Amino acid sequence: MKNTVTFILTLSLILLVGCQKKNNTSGFSGRLGIVLDSSVPEAERELIDMDLFRLSEVNLNSASSRDLQILGVQAFSGNQLTSWLRTRVSFIVGEDFDYGEQANIVGTQTYRPQIFSASLLNEEEIEQNSLITIMINIGGALYRYGKRNNQVLTLDVGGQRVYVKSPRVGVIQIGEGLFSAWSVKSSARDALANSLIRLSVFFHEARHSDGNGDNVTFPHAICPDGHDYAGNYSCDSAANGPYVVDSVMLRNLRNACTGCSNTEIQTFKSFEADALDRMLPGSWDKDIRPEQIP
Numbered sequence: 384m385k386n387t388v389t390f391i392l393t394l395s396l397i398l399l400v401g402c403q404k405k406n407n408t409s410g411f412s413g414r415l416g417i418v419l420d421s422s423v424p425e426a427e428r429e430l431i432d433m434d435l436f437r438l439s440e441v442n443l444n445s446a447s448s449r450d451l452q453i454l455g456v457q458a459f460s461g462n463q464l465t466s467w468l469r470t471r472v473s474f475i476v477g478e479d480f481d482y483g484e485q486a487n488i489v490g491t492q493t494y495r496p497q498i499f500s501a502s503l504l505n506e507e508e509i510e511q512n513s514l515i516t517i518m519i520n521i522g523g524a525l526y527r528y529g530k531r532n533n534q535v536l537t538l539d540v541g542g543q544r545v546y547v548k549s550p551r552v553g554v555i556q557i558g559e560g561l562f563s564a565w566s567v568k569s570s571a572r573d574a575l576a577n578s579l580i581r582l583s584v585f586f587h588e589a590r591h592s593d594g595n596g597d598n599v600t601f602p603h604a605i606c607p608d609g610h611d612y613a614g615n616y617s618c619d620s621a622a623n624g625p626y627v628v629d630s631v632m633l634r635n636l637r638n639a640c641t642g643c644s645n646t647e648i649q650t651f652k653s654f655e656a657d658a659l660d661r662m663l664p665g666s667w668d669k670d671i672r673p674e675q676i677p
């Protein structure tokens with residue numbers, strides 16, 4: 384695990400964002416109303432659709448009151464969990480989706496009332512070369528880019544043109560590791576265990592659709608010296624941040640893994656431990672309410 388698996392949200396948005404480009408995307412309406420962009424290869428689309436169906440069927444009685452508090456739900460039922468996810472994820476795009484090509488600047492906007500710290504997104508500091516990307520919340524990253532540059536962006540995705548006016552725009556992109564590094568390698572891609580493990584990533588990315596002010600999109604923090612991911616933006620300073628959400632989901636989804644092998648269960652546990660280890664000492668619960676511009 385060490386130094387091999389991470390999620391990134393922040394990415395170098397050295398965008399060649401232009402104007403008046405043609406909307407040439409198309410998509411497929413998947414389960415829960417989440418649109419799968421045509422950039423998602425058919426085999427992956429079928430797997431993700433199955434993952435979302437499996438989520439709708441779960442009933443996780445193992446959730447603690449703290450788990451419920453972190454997600455802000457009354458129960459970890461299929462209904463409530465899918466509703467939580469649908470609020471934060473509207474589109475899933477494939478690895479080849481070119482956000483630079485599909486994003487447009489359509490206006491200027493001073494982002495108020497929240498005060499934005501310029502130090503939040505320092506592109507030069509974001510180097511993830513040695514790490515594998517599992518998924519990226521590009522909707523959140525584009526929102527931050529617009530906010531930093533006082534620009535309103537649109538994104539053409541899944542056959543629609545969406546205005547990036549909130550971190551809740553909810554566009555997540557599949558990374559190179561979703562179907563490989565972040566899985567039980569000895570199990571099939573459509574095995575229940577791998578479905579449930581992938582779902583934990585969707586919840587991680589969904590938390591990046593929350594937040595306001597300096598904490599908009601719940602950006603990751605740099606891991607300190609001595610940490611497995613020292614020097615990378617692979618830790619959290621929020622006790623309800625993406626990695627904690629990830630660990631909560633892994634622990635509970637593990638209980639839905641009926642008939643799963645010992646190897647599969649151990650993989651859940653090892654990913655959960657890895658996620659938990661990324662919460663920095665002194666972390667606290669941060670405000671999840673999403674901001675938006677008019």
Ligand SMILES: [Zn+2]
Pocket residue numbers: 390391392587588591603625
């Ligand atoms: Zn993340």
